Amino acid sequence: MAHEDGDCSQIRTCRLRVTLAVGTPADNGGAAITAYRVTGTIFSNGVVQPGTIEQVVPAAGSIALVVGELDLPSSYIRWQVAAVNQAGTGPAVTARATVPALVGTGDGRSFELARVAGLLAAGLPPQPGCGPEYTVCAQSIPAGTVVDGGTVLGLVQPS
Secondary structure (H helix, E strand, O other), rough: OEEOOOOOHHHHHEEEEEEEOOOOOOOOOOOOEEEEEOOOEEEEEEOOOOEEEEEEEEEOOOOEEOOOOOOOOEEEEEEEEEEEOOEOOOOEEEOOOEEEOOOOOOOHHHHHHHHOOOOEEEEOOOOOOOOOOOOOOOOOOOOEEEEEEEEEEEEEEEE
């Protein structure tokens, strides 16, 4: 996931690029996969929120989407992908999330990055002297770990 455009020191104007890796379905219905239907459902406190992201993209090794900010601090996006071919659209599969490396990020971006990746970012008790103000100095799950969407990722900032 990377910043796409805008002034990312002000998260309200920042857009993020999300890349979803996809594999070949076990059953393609006898026809080559031509596209993928991607759905990003926004959840807050377990309740679906307005603003579902839907896009059909050509079949490729990965899917890149650009997403704006999430308005609710307790929100995250659940990503689902379904293969499309001549036989129709297959069943949607819920994507798992790869935990991003957030230690050292600041200006509120760390929480936004985690939430767009499909994780529920939560602040852990602050630690005195662990880094500059608003900078993440520790995270509860190591970067690169693959987890279910909606998993809580604790982020520690200085007190």
